[in-house]
Amino acid sequence: MADMGVRGIGPSHEAAFEEAALAMCATITDPALIRPDILVEVDCDATEDEFLLVDWLNALICEMSSRRMIFSKFKVTISGGHLHGQAWGEVADPQRHHPAVEIKGATLTELKVSRSPEGIWTAQCVVDV
Amino acid sequence: MDLNRFTRKSDTEWWIQPTGKMRVPGVIFATEQLVQEMDDKVYEQVSNVATLPGIVKASFAMPDAHWGYGFPIGGVAAFDPDQGGIISAGGVGFDVSCGVRTLTTGLTLGEIALYKEQLAHTLSRAIPAGVGSTGRLHLDDEQMTAMLRGGAQWAVHQGYGHVQDLERIEEHGRMSGAKPEHVSPQARKRMRDEVGTLGSGNHYLELQLVAEVYDDQKAAAFGIRANDVVVSIHCGSRGLGHQIGTEFLREMAQAAPSYNIELPDRELACAPIRSPLGERYLGAMRAAINCALANRQVLTHLTRQAFEEIFPDAEVNLLYDVSHNTCKLESHQVDGHKADLFVHRKGATRAFGPQMPELPEAYSHAGQPVLIGGTMGTASYILAGTAESEGKAFSSACHGAGRSMSRHAATKQWSGRRLVDELAQQGIIVKSPSLRGVAEEAPGAYKDVNAVVDATDEAHLAHKVAKLLPLVVIKG
Numbered sequence: 001m002a003d004m005g006v007r008g009i010g011p012s013h014e015a016a017f018e019e020a021a022l023a024m025c026a027t028i029t030d031p032a033l034i035r036p037d038i039l040v041e042v043d044c045d046a047t048e049d050e051f052l053l054v055d056w057l058n059a060l061i062c063e064m065s066s067r068r069m070i071f072s073k074f075k076v077t078i079s080g081g082h083l084h085g086q087a088w089g090e091v092a093d094p095q096r097h098h099p100a101v102e103i104k105g106a107t108l109t110e111l112k113v114s115r116s117p118e119g120i121w122t123a124q125c126v127v128d129v
Numbered sequence: 130m131d132l133n134r135f136t137r138k139s140d141t142e143w144w145i146q147p148t149g150k151m152r153v154p155g156v157i158f159a160t161e162q163l164v165q166e167m168d169d170k171v172y173e174q175v176s177n178v179a180t181l182p183g184i185v186k187a188s189f190a191m192p193d194a195h196w197g198y199g200f201p202i203g204g205v206a207a208f209d210p211d212q213g214g215i216i217s218a219g220g221v222g223f224d225v226s227c228g229v230r231t232l233t234t235g236l237t238l239g240e241i242a243l244y245k246e247q248l249a250h251t252l253s254r255a256i257p258a259g260v261g262s263t264g265r266l267h268l269d270d271e272q273m274t275a276m277l278r279g280g281a282q283w284a285v286h287q288g289y290g291h292v293q294d295l296e297r298i299e300e301h302g303r304m305s306g307a308k309p310e311h312v313s314p315q316a317r318k319r320m321r322d323e324v325g326t327l328g329s330g331n332h333y334l335e336l337q338l339v340a341e342v343y344d345d346q347k348a349a350a351f352g353i354r355a356n357d358v359v360v361s362i363h364c365g366s367r368g369l370g371h372q373i374g375t376e377f378l379r380e381m382a383q384a385a386p387s388y389n390i391e392l393p394d395r396e397l398a399c400a401p402i403r404s405p406l407g408e409r410y411l412g413a414m415r416a417a418i419n420c421a422l423a424n425r426q427v428l429t430h431l432t433r434q435a436f437e438e439i440f441p442d443a444e445v446n447l448l449y450d451v452s453h454n455t456c457k458l459e460s461h462q463v464d465g466h467k468a469d470l471f472v473h474r475k476g477a478t479r480a481f482g483p484q485m486p487e488l489p490e491a492y493s494h495a496g497q498p499v500l501i502g503g504t505m506g507t508a509s510y511i512l513a514g515t516a517e518s519e520g521k522a523f524s525s526a527c528h529g530a531g532r533s534m535s536r537h538a539a540t541k542q543w544s545g546r547r548l549v550d551e552l553a554q555q556g557i558i559v560k561s562p563s564l565r566g567v568a569e570e571a572p573g574a575y576k577d578v579n580a581v582v583d584a585t586d587e588a589h590l591a592h593k594v595a596k597l598l599p600l601v602v603i604k605g
Contacts, residue, residue: 004535004536027536029565054379055379061371061375062315062318062319062372065319065372066319066368070260092261094260098564099562099566100563100569101330101569102260102329102605104375105372105375107223107378107396108396109396111395126198128223129330
């Protein structure tokens, strides 16, 4: 159980993906501590919504890992199986951020992207930390 | 779990009879109490693994088994390539070749007592740990390829450690068959600055006391005595292994139908060993094993330098290095015949018995050291592989305590600051950049490692040699 479940809920597909990313980064530290100073952009393609969510989260994990960054603000646009994401954050500072864990990967466990009859979107999965 | 669901073969062996699409039985090695404490997901996951093509003998779970992604943590399963056997990214795990290595120091508790605080400080400065930390090495693409091919042998050639270290590492420090060309640019990018870093989560470096010796002869062969001080390092292949796991899990999950593999759970993602995808994963996964071996080798070098500052004459020697998230090609006896099998151990340790040719000569009579990590406030153990283990679960044993509580629940229950203070009162110095990380790793969030190790010993998976207690803990 070296894991955390993350769930984004929003009025649109994109908003749920943005919230899921925020929930994932909250497993590292309080996002309020992260200054959204640096913009990083990612692109993903998948024919299924669920794989698109996993790809989006894993793209962020890869960027955070290789740039030593933590993100706190997100903007997503999705069109025809293509996701363009923007993430803002800063380089991790252990003194200020006290990051608890680094995330290894977003998994296929509890992976779900759905829309309720009321039009509310949910995007969720378990991340391995 | 409900014990009535099992056929009890002995006090420590519980069988799940094959039903439905299970090709072989499931076998859990644990005491009655440990089985009762396991959640039902373990039963389901052990059964699911038993449905995979080419599985041989049984789907096994060790005494520390708990819920994992697809395969349970503590799962062992061997596959025969001649019978359509598969290789699974989910069966290895995200942290490829995560493992433990233990170093002897030649020092006793009495000799370090006055310097414990200084050692803790020096080690915490020397060992890069935690989110965002970087190592001393910064590899370009060519150096990365050499590291992925050479493992700990590469690290030693770069000046990190001694040639004698290599015989005390599984595969002599270098996993053959690694294919760095199958490691993606993203995985390489994540690893560029991470060689020689500890990471975070449950990874640690501990200064430990040999508190109790159960088998004098084997302990002597391993170079330890009661009251000795040793160092144990727990970490893996860092961002590179995580990225390889992520990429292949996704690719295998999507490709499974094209290989006519029916997955009861997407996380069981796999491909035939003899398929382009299976071979690509095997080559990349072996490169990640080399990455983990190189990483622990560089950390060993940093540890030796830290000791040298305080104890210039100390001889810090490698006792052994085990990996507990792997898939390896091994020869095993199946129904009286030798078979070459791909053995997945996910949160399980190889535990070769005496006389196995893979062992260093010094351990030939004692068996392979099996290094079991505890938590920052509880014991770790050194065991030895037994001859009986081969007939049990392809010479495999447990790997640690295993979590019993989620990280979130742990932070609700414990305060990191209070834990550090309480452990200090017990004589354990904890150095960590994150108090929340400490709370998430609270000893109470784990199963009782003593019970897990006793069950491992009782089931003859491995034999207890020594108990280690933490003195200094460096956490990420």
